[in-house]
Amino acid sequence: MKIGFIGLGNMGAPMAANLARAGHDVSGFDTAGIHVDGVTSVSVVADASRGMDAVITMLPDGGVLEKVYAEILPLGEPGALFLDCSTVDIVSARSAHERAAEGGLLSVDAPVSGGIGGATAGTLTFMVGGSSEAFEKATPLLDIMGKRIVHCGDGGAGQAAKICNNMLLGISMIGTCEAFALGEKLGLDAGRLFEVMSTSSGSCWSVNTYCPVPGVGPESPADNGYLPGFAAELMLKDLRLSQSAAEQVDANTPMGHHATRLYKQFVDNGGLGRDFSAMLPVMAETKREQTDD
Numbered sequence: 228m229k230i231g232f233i234g235l236g237n238m239g240a241p242m243a244a245n246l247a248r249a250g251h252d253v254s255g256f257d258t259a260g261i262h263v264d265g266v267t268s269v270s271v272v273a274d275a276s277r278g279m280d281a282v283i284t285m286l287p288d289g290g291v292l293e294k295v296y297a298e299i300l301p302l303g304e305p306g307a308l309f310l311d312c313s314t315v316d317i318v319s320a321r322s323a324h325e326r327a328a329e330g331g332l333l334s335v336d337a338p339v340s341g342g343i344g345g346a347t348a349g350t351l352t353f354m355v356g357g358s359s360e361a362f363e364k365a366t367p368l369l370d371i372m373g374k375r376i377v378h379c380g381d382g383g384a385g386q387a388a389k390i391c392n393n394m395l396l397g398i399s400m401i402g403t404c405e406a407f408a409l410g411e412k413l414g415l416d417a418g419r420l421f422e423v424m425s426t427s428s429g430s431c432w433s434v435n436t437y438c439p440v441p442g443v444g445p446e447s448p449a450d451n452g453y454l455p456g457f458a459a460e461l462m463l464k465d466l467r468l469s470q471s472a473a474e475q476v477d478a479n480t481p482m483g484h485h486a487t488r489l490y491k492q493f494v495d496n497g498g499l500g501r502d503f504s505a506m507l508p509v510m511a512e513t514k515r516e517q518t519d520d
């Protein structure tokens with residue numbers, strides 16, 4: 228297939244490289260002029276969209292996506308696939324679908340989970356929203372870049388699933404950090420506590436797979452000075468998306484709200500550029516604030 232790939236950052240570059248390695252003819256564009264091996268670099272966005280069978284975007288947010296789509300959708304041939312893998316707000320995602328449909332184009336929102344490691348290894352999870360026809364056309368490409376692909380529903384459903392998942396992840400990481408920080412103050416050995424929690428009812432991905440304690444559990448960013456991994460500011464971005472979505476549909480998300488506040492405090496006070504699990508040392512040093520009720 229002739230594929231245009233727009234946004235060759237930390238995630239987009241390895242995803243585009245995997246498509247090229249699988250034999251597709253990939254043209255890449257990034258405003259930062261990034262070159263990816265095996266991908267033809269183009270200097271204007273139109274050259275990564277006109278005449279393409281599929282155009283993939285991996286951009287920072289919904290504002291950028293809407294701006295880029297305003298330029299590239301009019302260049303798409305009827306029936307071409309527009310596949311957005313960025314994490315964006317649901318309003319932008321739905322408006323992207325509407326504008327694509329007006330031009331007779333197929334579109335999916337397909338945000339990812341799995342981070343830079345998953346993008347490089349081609350093992351991402353894709354949460355997909357869009358029509359069955361668009362999903363079927365996207366699947367062979369998603370299969371190259373990922374290992375698990377879930378069709379979550381109509382346009383915007385992929386973004387909805389992504390922010391629900393990441394809201395839970397933010398909450399569970401904070402809970403995990405709290406439990407280990409409390410355990411330490413109660414004199415428990417972190418390795419023993421891991422043995423208990425990872426095999427008991429407290430087990431979850433944040434404990435079992437991504438343990439925030441250095442030297443405990445499988446290797447994670449905690450063992451690498453809390454270099455991301457998944458940066459705290461990206462977690463904050465996703466938590467904020469969850470809160471604006473919750474506001475739109477009047478959903479009560481008290482834990483999501485609190486997690487957003489805690490990650491904002493963390494990012495504002497030294498957490499920027501650190502892994503989101505680096506909440507543990509902060510929590511371990513902080514004195515008790517709340518009063519019981």
Ligand code: NAD
Nearest residue numbers: 234235236237238239257258259285286287313314342343
């Ligand atoms: P990044 O900042 O490394 O990459 C974004 C790229 O988009 C940059 O290279 C930037 O130059 C380019 N860009 C910005 N405006 C552009 C424009 N108008 N035209 C073309 N290119 C433009 O970010 P990333 O880590 O690759 O993340 C991309 C998306 O994936 C984000 O929506 C993020 O939330 C999501 N995501 C990231 C991770 C992760 O671990 N990094 C995990 C899951 C999802």
